[in-house]
Amino acid sequence: MHFASDNSGPAHPKVIEALVAANDGYTMPYGAEPAMQAVRERLRDLFGAPDAAVYLVATGTATNSLLLAAMSRPWQAIYCSEVAHIEEDECGAPEFFTDGSKLALIDAPNAMMTPEALRARIDDTAQGVVHGVQRGPVSITTVTERGTVYSLDQLHALTGVAAEFGLPVHMDGARFANAAASLGCAARDMTRGVTALSFGGTKNGLLGVEAAVIFDPELAWEFELRRKRAGHLFSKHRFLSAQMGAYLEGDLWLDMAGQANAAAARLVAGLKRIPEATVLHTVDANMVYAAFPRAAHRRLREAGAQFYSIGSLDGPGDEAVAGRLVCDWSATDANTDRFLDILAG
Amino acid sequence: MHFASDNSGPAHPKVIEALVAANDGYTMPYGAEPAMQAVRERLRDLFGAPDAAVYLVATGTATNSLLLAAMSRPWQAIYCSEVAHIEEDECGAPEFFTDGSKLALIDAPNAMMTPEALRARIDDTAQGVVHGVQRGPVSITTVTERGTVYSLDQLHALTGVAAEFGLPVHMDGARFANAAASLGCAARDMTRGVTALSFGGTKNGLLGVEAAVIFDPELAWEFELRRKRAGHLFSKHRFLSAQMGAYLEGDLWLDMAGQANAAAARLVAGLKRIPEATVLHTVDANMVYAAFPRAAHRRLREAGAQFYSIGSLDGPGDEAVAGRLVCDWSATDANTDRFLDILAG
Amino acid sequence: MHFASDNSGPAHPKVIEALVAANDGYTMPYGAEPAMQAVRERLRDLFGAPDAAVYLVATGTATNSLLLAAMSRPWQAIYCSEVAHIEEDECGAPEFFTDGSKLALIDAPNAMMTPEALRARIDDTAQGVVHGVQRGPVSITTVTERGTVYSLDQLHALTGVAAEFGLPVHMDGARFANAAASLGCAARDMTRGVTALSFGGTKNGLLGVEAAVIFDPELAWEFELRRKRAGHLFSKHRFLSAQMGAYLEGDLWLDMAGQANAAAARLVAGLKRIPEATVLHTVDANMVYAAFPRAAHRRLREAGAQFYSIGSLDGPGDEAVAGRLVCDWSATDANTDRFLDILAG
Amino acid sequence: MHFASDNSGPAHPKVIEALVAANDGYTMPYGAEPAMQAVRERLRDLFGAPDAAVYLVATGTATNSLLLAAMSRPWQAIYCSEVAHIEEDECGAPEFFTDGSKLALIDAPNAMMTPEALRARIDDTAQGVVHGVQRGPVSITTVTERGTVYSLDQLHALTGVAAEFGLPVHMDGARFANAAASLGCAARDMTRGVTALSFGGTKNGLLGVEAAVIFDPELAWEFELRRKRAGHLFSKHRFLSAQMGAYLEGDLWLDMAGQANAAAARLVAGLKRIPEATVLHTVDANMVYAAFPRAAHRRLREAGAQFYSIGSLDGPGDEAVAGRLVCDWSATDANTDRFLDILAG
Structure with missing residues (x-):
């Protein structure tokens, strides 16, 4: 992840x-x-x-x-x-x-x-x-x-x-x-x-x-x-x-980029199904900004997920904090789905 | 070469x-x-x-x-x-x-x-x-x-x-x-x-x-x-x-350097046996400066040898021109000897 | 002026x-x-x-x-x-x-x-x-x-x-x-x-x-x-x-600055008496920003006054344009008053 | 001086x-x-x-x-x-x-x-x-x-x-x-x-x-x-x-430069009359380099003359040390002559 x-x-x-x-x-x-x-x-x-x-x-x-x-x-x-x-x-x-x-x-x-x-x-x-x-x-x-x-x-x-x-x-x-x-x-x-x-x-x-x-x-x-x-x-x-x-x-350059973009699209689709998550900018390519509860940030990190949290993770778990999620060509559906599962809680 | x-x-x-x-x-x-x-x-x-x-x-x-x-x-x-x-x-x-x-x-x-x-x-x-x-x-x-x-x-x-x-x-x-x-x-x-x-x-x-x-x-x-x-x-x-x-x-770093230095030493030894060639600085490592006849420069280049000639190659063939010869870890005795043979004429 | x-x-x-x-x-x-x-x-x-x-x-x-x-x-x-x-x-x-x-x-x-x-x-x-x-x-x-x-x-x-x-x-x-x-x-x-x-x-x-x-x-x-x-x-x-x-x-440095500031204060006092003019920032020292009608800008320039107009002077005369007026130690009351008179029209 | x-x-x-x-x-x-x-x-x-x-x-x-x-x-x-x-x-x-x-x-x-x-x-x-x-x-x-x-x-x-x-x-x-x-x-x-x-x-x-x-x-x-x-x-x-x-x-620029050059020429002429002094470069304009005995350097400085000594002034007085002497438009013959007198000892 x-x-x-x-x-x-x-x-x-x-x-x-x-x-x-x-x-x-x-x-x-x-x-x-x-x-x-x-x-x-x-x-x-x-x-x-x-x-x-x-x-x-x-x-x-x-x-x-x-x-x-x-x-x-x-x-x-x-x-x-x-x-x-x-x-x-x-x-x-x-x-x-x-x-x-x-x-x-x-x-x-x-x-x-x-x-x-x-x-x-x-x-x-x-x-x-x-x-x-x-x-x-x-x-x-x-x-x-x-x-x-x-x-x-x-x-x-x-x-x-x-x-x-x-x-x-x-x-x-x-x-x-x-x-x-x-x-x-x-x-x-x-x-x-x-x-x-x-x-x-x-x-x-x-x-x-x-x-x-x-x-x-x-x-x-x-x-x-x-x-x-x-x-x-x-x-x-x-x-x-x-x-x-x-x-x-x-x-090859286009193929790899296409894979990365597809992974981000999968991520966005999954995020949209999670009520506590909000996608923050239009996701046109392979980079996703989304806000989701602090508790989810913490959960994901404990599970080994790596991504940027833009804001402090200390404090009430239900408060939303932005995260930046970037996909590369080697992202797998399995990892993406696991990430979404943990985020959903 | x-x-x-x-x-x-x-x-x-x-x-x-x-x-x-x-x-x-x-x-x-x-x-x-x-x-x-x-x-x-x-x-x-x-x-x-x-x-x-x-x-x-x-x-x-x-x-x-x-x-x-x-x-x-x-x-x-x-x-x-x-x-x-x-x-x-x-x-x-x-x-x-x-x-x-x-x-x-x-x-x-x-x-x-x-x-x-x-x-x-x-x-x-x-x-x-x-x-x-x-x-x-x-x-x-x-x-x-x-x-x-x-x-x-x-x-x-x-x-x-x-x-x-x-x-x-x-x-x-x-x-x-x-x-x-x-x-x-x-x-x-x-x-x-x-x-x-x-x-x-x-x-x-x-x-x-x-x-x-x-x-x-x-x-x-x-x-x-x-x-x-x-x-x-x-x-x-x-x-x-x-x-x-x-x-x-x-x-590995020392081994490769040792090989390169040895190749240069072989080159120097060979050059010293060629009366028209003069080694120009003490060769302590893998870089050799030597003067040898213009004609030899030209002969070597025609044979595909690559090295720097420090001076013009146009003009009388018996005039000496300096060359810079650098050996790396992958230099072979065969190539070195062939270079010397062509140089000797 | x-x-x-x-x-x-x-x-x-x-x-x-x-x-x-x-x-x-x-x-x-x-x-x-x-x-x-x-x-x-x-x-x-x-x-x-x-x-x-x-x-x-x-x-x-x-x-x-x-x-x-x-x-x-x-x-x-x-x-x-x-x-x-x-x-x-x-x-x-x-x-x-x-x-x-x-x-x-x-x-x-x-x-x-x-x-x-x-x-x-x-x-x-x-x-x-x-x-x-x-x-x-x-x-x-x-x-x-x-x-x-x-x-x-x-x-x-x-x-x-x-x-x-x-x-x-x-x-x-x-x-x-x-x-x-x-x-x-x-x-x-x-x-x-x-x-x-x-x-x-x-x-x-x-x-x-x-x-x-x-x-x-x-x-x-x-x-x-x-x-x-x-x-x-x-x-x-x-x-x-x-x-x-x-x-x-x-x-001397303080005296000169005091004179310049006083000149600006006189300018501000005068501007406040002119309905078409608005002083734009608090004037604490010797620099005055004020808005006044384009026609007044043009009138002043024709009379030889020198100052910065911040915006175009072409167009309807009653539209307000900002001006920057800076006073130095040598400013005189006579000049200030003449400037105000022309501005007032 | x-x-x-x-x-x-x-x-x-x-x-x-x-x-x-x-x-x-x-x-x-x-x-x-x-x-x-x-x-x-x-x-x-x-x-x-x-x-x-x-x-x-x-x-x-x-x-x-x-x-x-x-x-x-x-x-x-x-x-x-x-x-x-x-x-x-x-x-x-x-x-x-x-x-x-x-x-x-x-x-x-x-x-x-x-x-x-x-x-x-x-x-x-x-x-x-x-x-x-x-x-x-x-x-x-x-x-x-x-x-x-x-x-x-x-x-x-x-x-x-x-x-x-x-x-x-x-x-x-x-x-x-x-x-x-x-x-x-x-x-x-x-x-x-x-x-x-x-x-x-x-x-x-x-x-x-x-x-x-x-x-x-x-x-x-x-x-x-x-x-x-x-x-x-x-x-x-x-x-x-x-x-x-x-x-x-x-x-005026040429007149002043001419005066400065003339002062240097006077200095050179004087130096040439002093056996212990040697003018070091051709003096074409207003800058004179000359060697003269250390003792003379010291004597001149004590008398208030200002110039650059290029070398240490400590040591035997008869050893020559170089000096740089530059004349400007305001140099006077009297000062030049006094300098030469003190130098001559």
Whole structure:
């Protein structure tokens, strides 16, 4: 019953196999291995972007921060949701990589920015006046930090606002696969109007790899220099490209995301049958926020379940406390059902 | 015939086995997995440092830069050899991580700093006067960038100079294993007087892991924050600790380094038998610098040999050009001998 | 009719006299001149802080940013009001000087943080968990950005919250003199619990000098190094100490601030007599926010009045638009009355 | 007998007069005052550069560092002489402003880089290879740090090397006036091939102002943002433009520099008549390096002379120790002669 995070589960066996297979003799280091060329071509195909620059980075923190740094200058604002991962969970990594940009936070009900709020915040930013920070990139996360997924219309409305102002768009796609599986659309439809994407793998069955897909090739060389300078260029890069290769092969990435989403849907269906439980945000993908009685939190923990409780577990048992439940590709129906049983009491 | 770098070879099968074994179900992320505790204990034992803080980082660039940043302030000098890897090969990573420290370069024949030159350079640094950068950490690399290895006496003389001035000492141990195998001493003898060490694995049979061994536990928390902020904290950290666990098990690290050193010794012995070839620095470990005729460089390349030629290969064939030949744990006698045969012509 | 800012007015004649007098022959550079020693002693007396370190810096942007940088580490939050000058008007200077700290914004009605909101925001900050930024200094501005002045009780409540968490307190005192004149208390009462203060002069009759008064002498040396490194150490420092000397002499600083505050009070009294005008925040010092008809804005501008209109001046003349009116020491009753007359129409 | 530095002397009376005159009523802040427009036009005329962007900054440290930051990216090398002021005397300010560039030091006999050494160092820098820092601006100081002045041919040879590689050129002109007075040429001849110049005033009779003259207008906006962000934009900017206006009026800048140079020449002539004294570098402007007996150093200090002794004054009196003697515009023949008399013993 592991619902703490999609990054505490195992890698997919096919990924491990690819890793083992890659460990054969000598090869060129630093991304010059042939497997990387194949990865690059596949991602260009997937996104319909024959000129895109593609790089692999081992962590999401670094991928997003490097992209933002390459897309902005230190005196610019980076527009993002008030609960964006880059704001709340990175110990200031974007500020470090950008040499001190300012994150400009946008009100975001259910973690979703509205075009109106985004436009108003950009409008409100000094431009051409030296006293305030200047306008910079817009950063969009989907799946969002509350488990919602922007519809294509919503995405295009946001990228449209950025385009009105001539600003580049960053997409934090740590859970891009889960969003794509949820929308059932082509990947390339999600990145229309996007300047650069982090295409996540670590939370979805890899050991630790994200792809930086840079649709504006002008940013490529700066990204390469920043990656090296930040210690994120791997000499034995073949072990990154092997993972990403397996991930893309036969759409394994979509299959795994689909499994994770299905597990979350099962969880939601079960929660809705439990009167004491309330699902807190629309669950579009693999992340569930729900409130249920403190006593149930305690019961689940005693039974070994792992998940985040957002609030103190001390106090009256019937008071509701929120919990965050994340499913990964390896979640099983049996575990989900057991979790629900214990929760129901 | 791959002598380009010890980072273009494969990982050791035992390391791959450990990685596969680690991919079992759920585990705690971010280094809280039990395997990391075991790694920590082993490294503390190895270095006789029960209080040392131990962290894993996936690249050498990041490990050294994070350590230097935790050990210094932006307005300090970092003393290192004029050919130090941190000066020449990191695209300014130390400057990025430290927010603009200055590397103060020390003359270093055969890439080895002398205590006298180090002391003179430190003496020459402003201290307590605001106009110049202030004194900061001393950084020592062994195996050095020219393949030499400091003797214990030489090491202790350098750390002694740092101690005279109350300065911390950083050891860049990207090839620490090769140095230890060369000296045949206890690892802990090499780190006497050292404040923090990067204990390399990537160049010696791992996929991509170095241990940051911090002998001064006061620096631990800052290191953790800097690691996160730089995107170098892995969520699926088990795949780092599995590698390092296998590396330490049964002294695999020393065995692999011993093999690499032996391969280099065989290369040197062979080169000495070839009149047109000259070995350029003392070869103490697994890295050989040698000059040999341009024609031989060209012949070797045509035969598929991989190594760095330091100078143009156009021009008269009998003119000597330097080459850098690095051996890893997987080097074979057959390949070495074939290389020598082709070189001899 | 100049109400655009207290930094567009002239310096006080006594300050100019002191400057002229200081231009006499040779003297020690970089703050070693005797006049600086006198300034230091006077400020220590004024604040009842015999151990305080005192430095002069030519701009407020730099003084506040240098202080914040010396008081924090890059991975810390700096708590400040949502409309703090350091957030809105410095083009990200604090982020530049601190190497990427994050400003954590506190709701602040009338630009005044409440102890409750501050405590909640600090409570909400990760501490000891590596994923979020850590707790750092609290920054308080008084006179606030909306012209209000914290009472002593309010100030001590805020510094008390910082003390609960063991956090240092920065006071942005760009208009400290106006606040002190408004409160009528001893300067030292305002800085109880404050770690470091920028004691403003530029907006109050100097050419361009602020004093950094650092009550925690442990921060002094770092401040000196940062000041030099940021290009804010003046060689001909005598021209800074001469200004500050004149400012402190006979409490000229308080006299000038009192004149500016009186001018604002006259403005407020006049505005209250005009039915179409509304004073928007409590006016405690020398800065007035008021709404009045667009037509009046236009009339005033045509008559040469200078002030900020916060909103478009195009459109129906009877619609109210906010204006910011700032008085400096040299404001005259005649000008104020003329402004009011034109506004009244 | 003040020869410690040209920044410990007084400002010229005409500069003070202009400052007093500028203190008249209200004016636009932040460089929008009419006097700044006049300064801009004059400097454009002086340098024959109608499109140049011109800004005023109060310190040389900041002017040079801001220019270098605007001209480079963090992963670039800045080429400069091994004894460049930006390397030795700024506490790492260039590294701070550039977010961690690396200064690449060039051998420089008499503090003068040769085109050959510069070309070799640039050639030696990685370009297009991610592992090393990339090529960046060339920084030239004249008057150099040892008191020599590049001839026009020497200057053009250096800027020519930069042009070969397409690199921008920064000129540190803290003592540009003294160099121009020494060469007797038009100012614009000295800046042929230069991208941006710091035109010094502080060491030559101002209170504290340098002009940043940016010949490439593409860099202007970035410079403005960096200046603000670094706290170097003055609100009461009129007091900077007043100084620079007086400086340029009737070529006061050249007259003062000529006086300073003449004083140094008198010093040199006197030193040459003293057998125990040796002039150490060619004295082209207002800075003299000379060796003379320790006893003479001690004698001079006892008589109140101020200058830098480069070496210990303890020990045998007849041993020669170097001294640095700098003359400013206000040096008098009487003082110079008295100094020489005491030195001669």
